[in-house]
Each structure stands twice: as C-alpha cells, then as structure tokens.
Amino acid sequence: MAARTLYEKIWEAHIVREEPGQPTLIYIDRHLIHEGTSPQAFAGLKAAGRKVRQPQLTFAVMDHSVSTKNRLLPVLDADALGQFEALARNCQEHGVHLFDLHSKNQGIIHIIGPELGITQPGQTIVCGDSHTSTHGAFGALAFGIGTSEIEHVLATQCLTQFKSKTMKIEINGKRPRGVTAKDFILTVIGKIGIAGGTGYVFEYMGEAVRGLSMEGRMTMCNMSIEGGARAGMVSPDETTFAYLEGRPFVPRGKDFKNAVDHWRSLATDAGAKFDETLTLHANELAPMVTWGTNPGMVTQVTDRVPDPSSFNDPVDREAATRALVYMDLKPGTRIEDIPLDRVFIGSCTNSRIEDLRAAAKVVAGKHVSSDLKQALVVPGSRRVKVEAETEGLDKIFRDAGFEWRDAGCSMCIGMNDDVLLSGERSASTSNRNFEGRQGKGGRTHLVSPVMAAAAAIEGHFVDIRDWKNADGAE
C-alpha cells in the first residue's frame, strides 16, 4: 500500500459513505459540547423531533461563561445561568455525560478532553469551538464546527466533509532555552499568515516537535486554526501513549496494549506525500510577542514594532496601520519597552500543569510589578488546579502577587467578568489578539507562559532568555 499520512489514515477509517461529486460522510468518534454554542443545536433537534444518536459519544462541560472566582457562590450573571441550566437540561434529557460547574473534572473543554483520556489517537473529534484543533496533538483528527453541524452530529453522529489538503510543518533541531511550543506556533503563523493554512490540515513534525511534551504539542495544535487550518496533528508516539496510560476514559490492561498497537500504526508513513511543506530550524526561533490585532502580526521579543510602510502588499500595509492605531503603538518602539496593565496566564492554549510550573519557576521569590493592575493565573481545569496546589504553585503565584482562580476560559474570551477595560494592555498566554477579544477596546499581546510571567514581574516585556529560570514550558 502507498505511504499514507496520519490524516489520510484517519480519514479513510471513518468513511461512512462516499460518492463522486459529493462531500464524504464521515463518522465522528467524540463530540464535545459546551454551554456557549450548543443550546440552539438541541433546540433544533427538538423542533425536528430528533434524538441524540449516540449520547455516550458526546461529552459536555461548562467552561466559556463560568466565573473563576468562588464556585460556591450563586451565579449572578442571569444569561450565563440560563446557558448552564439549558446545558444541564439538555444533557439530562438526552443522556449526555456532563461535567457541570461543581464537577471535580470541570475545566476548559480542550484541557479536560485530553486530561481525562476522552481524546485518543485515531479518533475524529469535533466541538463547537474553533480551538478543537488542540486534540490533534494526540494524532486525532479534531476540528471546530458551527452550531448547525453540532445539531447534525447529535442527530447522526456523522458530518459531511470535503477532504482537506495536507501541510507538513517540520521544525528541525533542538528547542533553544526559553523558547516554547507557543513560540513555535507563533513563528509558523507569522510566516504563513493567518489565512496561510485555509483548506489544509497541518501535521507538525521534526526533532523539535518530537521533543515536546503532550502539553507543548497541544499548544501548537491549538493555534493551528489561527493559521487558518481547521486541524493540526502530531503523529502519536511513546510520549502520547505514556501520557494516556491510566487516564479515566482510556482502555486498560490488555485493551490498552491492543490500543497502543493500533495507535502506533497510525503515524505518518515514511515517504508519505504532503501537498505543501514548511521547514524551520529551531535555532532560528526566539520568544515571540504579537504587536497587532491578529496572531500573524508577531515578532521576536528583541525586535521593534514594525513600520507599516515596510510591508510590500498594500493590503498588509493598511491592516498594519489600522492595527497600530488600535494597539496605540508607534512604529520602531522596542517590544521590550511596551508597558502592560494586566497579565493573563490561562486559556486552552497555555493553562496546563506544565505551563503553570514553568511560569511559577519564573516568578518564585519575585513580585509582580507595581505598575500592573492585575496578574491572573487561571488553571485550565480543576484537576490542574488541584495538581498545582498539591505542588504549592498556588502559593508561589499568590506570594508573587498573582490572583489564583478556579478553572474556565476566563480572560481569553472575557465572557465572564475577567476582562480588559478599554485602553488597557495585556500580556496574555491565550490565542487571539483580535480587536476587543479580551474586552472592548482592550489591547492584547500574545506570549508564552514564561514570557507572560517575566513580563508581570517587570511590568513590560523582557527577553526570558536573559533570565536564569528561562527553561520553557516543558
């Protein structure tokens, strides 16, 4: 048989029906839902008199609108409460497994899927959230869908899909000190642009990617959508299997051994062909900071804010000009001279235990700059929170002047009360620096957890490589 990519293997194993000139009907192995995008899908289902076809393959959690303050207090936001109640009702009515506000397993959907072992290699996974690409780190085909498609999956456990093209993104060499998976993916997006991956599925490979932990791989895959790709993947390997073994939803004993044998066979074959290739060398990579209003507007921490006139394409020039007005930045400003108001360590991109460990190491024994209004650490899940507390990370953060919160999407999307006020500037470990993303008029700079931690201490960006505890998030 011809050499095949991981993507092709998963695609072919999930074809339910294929007909020339039509999109393919593919089977969906895991469907993740949350309170934000699912209520209309359940309403549609009900209106049509349909049922959830495979409720045991659907998993629900409350994450987008949850408060990260005291979980024992009543929910004050009436609209958010309406969403929570609707999700609970829908799950109960249809027999869907729900992790509610008070579950010890509650957390951001893309954190808990992998953490509980719901996410496994070779699966097709969808969720009404664009950062579903995260789960591709396990060698799954995972992508975000709209609410109509949620309804479609609930009713049929299938989706009609067109096959994507494939792009190999290879990072050779060893990861330099202070450079993290976040910097890898921001570099990639900076090179290809935020639409560079439209129509493609990315597969990340090369020594530097292989050397990443599952957490780092998830960070890379998470932001595939920011490069326009619906999905990003990494072929499963020993790192993947070791991460999965013993997790609550993962097969055990002989079943686990069989599963690993199967998972191993999914890796992209030597000589498999990709439609496109991007090759980078790790020694070109540095800590990255976004300066504009999309993740492709990014540069190395040692650089300066670019001059829009330096862009050749008039469209890019105009977009950069607009972005600098919104960000209130002058061309030529050193990135390290940009002062900050708030620092946010959290989100489905960077709120796993490793991210918190790395950030804690940077801030241990130091204190958040008095220039800052707030420095926030929001663990991605309650399991991460408990693990961090067991290790004493919460104390390190608190002693350094950070607020230590409960799990949720928080200031990445600002659907709860963790927001930037108009004109405020943040260093954020999240994934989107769009206008108003963290709060109307707020200005977001995307960075890695160690870069955010160091920026919190200094009140402005600093090159983490100059610090003693610069070892990245692995």
Add this chain to the structure above:
Amino acid sequence: MEPFVKHTGLVAPLDRVNVDTDQMVPKQFLKFLTREGYGRVLFYDWRYLPGEKLNPDFVLNQPRYKGASVILARANFGCGSSREHAPWAILDYGFRTILAPSYADIFYNNCFKNGILPVTLSNEQIDELFQRAEKREGYRVTVDLEKQTVTDDSGLSYSFELDPFRRDCLLRGLDDIGLTLVHDAHITGFEGKNLRLPVMYDPVDVKYHKQEPPQHN
C-alpha cells in the same frame, strides 16, 4: 432553510481584510439561547458608540447603504471563532450574499447552513466591485446561483465557481440532517462494524467511569 436562487440587492462595501467573527458578534452576545435577533448586534463594536449611538464613521451606518443585502468584503472574511452567531447576525441584518476573494473555513461552511451564499471572486474583480460600489450611490448587483454569475446593470458580469453539492443544497434549501439520515443504513452498518471494537470506537472507555451524580445547588 430558505433556498437561494437569485438575489438582487444594494451592495455595502466593507473594506477591511481579515474581518473576524469576534467583530461580527462580540462575546457578550454569545449567551442567548436562540438563533434569532442577532442583526441588531452585527459588528457591534464598530457600529455603535458608547450608549449604542450609531457610529457615523462606520460604513453600514451611512444612509446610502441602508437596506443593503450584499456584503462586499476583503480576503479571509470570517476568520477566528467558529460561532455560528456570525452568519445568524448577517442574515438577520438582511444580508443574503457575500462577495469576497476568500473566506475562513468554518465561517464559509456555516454560511451554507443558513441560506447565505458566500461568492468567491478574484482580487481584481473584488477591487472593481469596490470601485463601483463606492463611486455609485445605490449600486446594486444581481447574484444568480443557477447561472453562477454576478452582474450589474452597466455590463459587469463575472462568473464564479462553487462546489455543485453546496450549490444544489442552497438552490433547494435542503435540510442537511434530513439528507444524511437518508443514509441511515450506511451509518448503522458502519457502527455495526466499528462501534464495538475495543480499540477505536468503543464508547466503552465510559464503562470505567461512572456518571457523576448531579451536584447542582
């Protein structure tokens, strides 16, 4: 879903590249439980000044674009979040079709689920349309899905490509789920072969994990 066959309407030019779905429907409006009523909040942060006063500088607020039903846009329209609230808002505002050189993937898909036709034209064609729409007040185009053309009353005529399956669904206003359920036997067959395998599809991993009791206050 309302079929899309042919539509003639006023063109509103939105001359920005990479318009993301956070701009179309900001997060504070993602807490409602229905698909209706989002037209009022479309492009909220651009459209309104504090106190929900109309921002006169925003293109859709200019009187000449009142009643527009065709959005003329730039590359990578609809990037970012998967929120279907974005096409719901576009439709509810009164738009039926979009003309742009390219779209983000999830948004593009979501349009077809809501009877919105996203037409892809070349950069040059889009440039020409921007010129005409900005120069001529009341500039209208006709988008004909059967013929796959965009035309105006002064001789402009562009043809566009579209996947035949998507075209057919839109022309007939077909219900996606209904279409898939026609193949129920295929799905059942697939499940029969795969769902009980211990390795991949077995929902069985659930057997290790008991449903937590509800813990609501």
